[in-house]
Amino acid sequence: MRKIASEHGIDIAKLEGTGMSGRVTKNDILSFIESGGSTPTVAVPQPPKTVPAAPVVSVAAPPPVKPAEGDRVEQMSIMRKKIAEHMILSRRTSAHVTTVYEIDMTKIARLREEHRESFLERTGTKLTYMPFIFQAVNNALRKFPIFNAQVSGDQIVYKRDVNLGMAVALDWGLIVPVIKRADDLSLSGLARAANDLADRARTKQLKPDEVAGGTFTITNPGVFGGLFGTPIINQPQVAILGVGKIEKRARVMTTPEGEDYVAVRWMAYFALSFDHRIIDGSDAERFLAFVKEQLEAGEFSI
Numbered sequence: 296m297r298k299i300a301s302e303h304g305i306d307i308a309k310l311e312g313t314g315m316s317g318r319v320t321k322n323d324i325l326s327f328i329e330s331g332g333s334t335p336t337v338a339v340p341q342p343p344k345t346v347p348a349a350p351v352v353s354v355a356a357p358p359p360v361k362p363a364e365g366d367r368v369e370q371m372s373i374m375r376k377k378i379a380e381h382m383i384l385s386r387r388t389s390a391h392v393t394t395v396y397e398i399d400m401t402k403i404a405r406l407r408e409e410h411r412e413s414f415l416e417r418t419g420t421k422l423t424y425m426p427f428i429f430q431a432v433n434n435a436l437r438k439f440p441i442f443n444a445q446v447s448g449d450q451i452v453y454k455r456d457v458n459l460g461m462a463v464a465l466d467w468g469l470i471v472p473v474i475k476r477a478d479d480l481s482l483s484g485l486a487r488a489a490n491d492l493a494d495r496a497r498t499k500q501l502k503p504d505e506v507a508g509g510t511f512t513i514t515n516p517g518v519f520g521g522l523f524g525t526p527i528i529n530q531p532q533v534a535i536l537g538v539g540k541i542e543k544r545a546r547v548m549t550t551p552e553g554e555d556y557v558a559v560r561w562m563a564y565f566a567l568s569f570d571h572r573i574i575d576g577s578d579a580e581r582f583l584a585f586v587k588e589q590l591e592a593g594e595f596s597i
Contacts, residue, residue: 381530399560401593404541420487425485425515427482428586430482430595433478441574444573445531446570458477459509460474462514471512472501473508524537533572536586537565545559
């Protein structure tokens with residue numbers, strides 16, 4: 296009996312016997328083997344479970360929409376699915392806050408008009424408003440490095456390089472090519488890089504590394520006429536700047552003598568969305584105020 300138990304790894308002491316005075320019989324062992332059972336093991340005490348800081352709330356997906364008669368159903372493209380996933384991830388990850396400033400772009404408009412033709416002849420590329428904005432943002436990122444950072448767990452990673460992402464709208468979706476080490480480039484270098492990346496994005500000629508590694512993103516809904524929006528942060532970045540339509544507006548100005556008058560100026564709204572986990576509102580205001588100060592001063596080397 297004990298030999299049978301030993302061969303099958305059975306601890307007789309753990310079995311409930313049917314013999315006299317509860318003794319384990321040969322039949323008890325055979326019945327136990329035939330039933331496929333195993334002897335109970337001694338429970339090992341487990342370490343106490345930690346209580347999570349906050350309950351995890353699972354959000355149920357909405358039920359599928361049932362198309363009505365005459366509706367057209369189209370499968371999402373791979374790009375559209377990736378964009379959707381990325382946007383949802385960002386909203387769940389970052390504590391989004393947006394602040395908006397109105398900026399007088401009149402001096403930039405005059406600079407651009409004055410140098411438009413000579414710039415094209417000298418560099419072979421168009422002079423738009425964006426290189427001025429890129430350069431102002433570069434300077435702001437160096438002055439306020441928290442905007443050129445990323446969150447890793449409970450650590451803040453301050454990125455060495457300023458890699459500017461520029462959102463480009465395509466007929467089939469949206470893509471964000473990146474100007475690498477943008478703060479090392481002159482205004483003409485920024486113009487060349489931006490126009491080249493945008494042109495190749497529209498013709499599907501970008502390389503994988505040209506859409507990766509961004510540390511701050513600028514999007515330009517104003518090119519379609521939008522005054523401003525509240526852009527969603529491009530993860531793992533912590534801020535994104537939206538540039539609204541640059542257009543002529545009436546603005547109240549003040550003479551050095553303190554007299555008010557109405558003038559026509561080139562104006563635009565700039566919307567900065569930032570991650571409130573690591574960026575305070577006061578820092579966001581200082582950042583955007585610094586960008587405003589540079590653009591309104593209009594002191595750029597062309």
